[in-house]
Amino acid sequence: MLKTKSPVEREGSQLIWIDKEKIQKQKGYDFVKRLIDLFAGIVGIILISPIMLWIGYKIHKDEPGSPVIFAQKRVGRNGKLFTMYKFRSMCVDAEEKLDKLVDKNEIKGAMFKMKEDPRVTEFGKFIRRTSLDELPQLINVIKGDMSLIGPRPPLQREVAEYTQYDMQRLLVKPGCSGLWQVSGRNEVHFDEMVNFDIEYILKRNTIYDIKLILNTIKIMIKPNSAY
Structure with a gap:
């Protein structure tokens, strides 16, 4: 796990504002x-296709006739x-x-998390705990909607509650994983998540992304508190 502090914790009560022009120049x-x-997304789907087929089979077997893939509009x-x-x-x-x-809701701020969510199926608990439910997002990565690393893409109803400061999360492409996911996951409340995302945007570079990818793989092998 990466040891880090949020920008607000580092700078007292001062909020950190991102230079938008600098982000736009990082061509x-x-x-x-x-x-x-692209490379990791394509290779990843090829390597894990047997796992994805098994997960799809299990979901279909448990609830025949119900959709295996959950598709949802994100920002x-x-x-x-x-x-x-x-x-x-x-x-x-x-x-x-x-x-x-x-x-x-057990998370403060503009998102919903509930540890014992009654809507989650028994098999769903397993794939959420191991993050296997996220695997189809590799399709989003290949399409260019998402990146492997970046802020988690929010729902429209969540963005409707954002402050101007929170909107900074949307300055970069969203990711399948990121700094806050490997730094605490569901113990992190919304304001802390925003701080982690802003910290990532300020520090992001290729080496840093690779480190976060490796940390994400470690968490998938040895699950943390995901639910």
Whole structure:
């Protein structure tokens, strides 16, 4: 796990604002990052295709006739909407049941997390704990909607609650994993997640991305507190 402190913790109560022009000028880094994403995404899907087929079979077997893949609109770089893919880990009508669970949210801020979420299936608990439900996002990486490393793509209803400071998360392409995922995952509240994302955006470079990819693989092999 990477040892890090959020920008707010490092700078007292001062908020850190990102230089947007500097981000836009990182053309060389963006080009290399895209090459890594394409190569790793294609090779990754080829290598893990047997695992993905097994997961798809298990989901279908447990609930015949129900969709194996969960597709959901997410907010990407500069507010652009795209469809993100995951293996379905919840009951089919999970979105409809969310309204009744909002008051049980265990995360402070503009996102929803519940450790014992009744919408999650038994097999869903396993693939969420091991992050295997995220594997179809490699398709998003190949398409260019997402990167291997970056801020997690939020829902539209979450972005509607963002402050101008929070909106800085959307300055770069969202990722399958990132700094906050390898630094605490579900113990991290929304404001802390934003701080981690801003720290990543300020520090990001190719070597740093590779380190985060390796840390993500370690967590998938030895799961942390994901739920």
